Amino acid sequence: MRGAVGAVCQAYLAHFGIEVIGYVRSIGDVEAALPVELSYAERYRLVEESDVRCPDAEAAGGCAVSSGRPCRTRTRSAACSRS
Secondary structure (H helix, E strand, O other): OHHHHHHHHHHHHHOOOOOOOOOOOEEOOEEOOOOOOOOHHHHHHHHHHOOOOOOOHHHHHHHHHHHOOOOOOOOOOOOOOOO
């Protein structure tokens, strides 16, 4: 239910030019290193490429190991282990 409400709100806000994105900054003791100058568009692109939705590829690999589940990035060339 919460996901459906979030999708409706996201669609409503899009009419006003507001874009909502979410991503993982940390899992356990693994934390993403996100440069301040990284634009939201670039963060979104990196998040969409990651199975753990983390814009830092190195941290995403560590997050995957922390969670204990196998992962891969969604790009053709990159692969990582994911928790």
